[in-house]
Amino acid sequence: MTDVIQATKRDSTGTAATIRLRRNGLVPAVLYGHGEANEHLAIPATQVKSLLRHHSKMIKLTGDVDENALVSEMQWDALGIEVLHLDLIRVNLKEKVEVTVAIETHGEAAGTREGGILIENLHEVDIRCSAGAIPENLVVDINDLHLGQNVTASDLQLPEGVELITPGDTVIAHVETPREEVAEETEDGLGAEPEVISKGGGEEDDEA
16 A cells, blocks of 8 residues: 655754654655655654554655655654654665565464464564555465464465565464463373382392
């Protein structure tokens, strides 16, 4: 999904200037790449929040600049609540890019009906595709996932033209036996201690 973002150029940089921007409901950003000069921009915080809700990687910049850009990096505040700065890379929609996308599990693991617990080991993977065809997320079906089994990155449903970079054998999710049951089975397997028979026992010991 591509979000349309209104961007204005900013002449002032530095700590004081960025503080003023944020007070006015704007987020500082820098646009670079393709051998062109860096552009220092200001983007409405409301549009950045919309970008986060949509999990968008690609954006269309309008206003003072007219560019397609890839969200390269976001700088967050200490609490991880507010975005403080955006790094944007100019892209051609047909060029190949490497990005990280979220994983979405579909269905209900059969193993959970067998007494197991679904553990999600991975929430995102790295892919390569054209900039104009970045998927919002990748789906993996877990309906046939039984107790003791797992699904890996190679089980993801990849749209046409999308190449997986994350190793295919990386575990995305698995179903395991609850730890309480494992502990009980271990305790049940512990019998009484075997009787110890000392060497040289018997009548000879009695005569000693």
